[in-house]
Amino acid sequence: MKNDKLDSIAIAKLGLSDNLKTSVMPTQVVLELSALVRKYYKLIDTRSPVLISSKAIFMLFFLNI
Structure with missing residues (x-):
């Protein structure tokens, strides 16, 4: 049970x-x-999936001719 009087005494x-x-x-x-x-690391985190997918x-278009 919370008691404001006891809390105020403790504080x-x-x-x-x-x-x-x-x-x-x-x-x-x-x-x-x-x-x-923070912005730098957010950009790095979003860059990685883009690089992997690109x-x-x-590989799909140029190496499977």
Whole structure:
């Protein structure tokens, strides 16, 4: 059973302790680099099936004459 009062006490105790870890927001450059890397890998993932199918079409039309 969830109890907001108990949860708020637990959160307050966590905030007072020294074990609380903080997060760091990345800079705009790091965010843009992450987006570019994601796009790169997505392009690579879509490129592979296209290359495989184009090689199959090439083999079908040009080598089975």
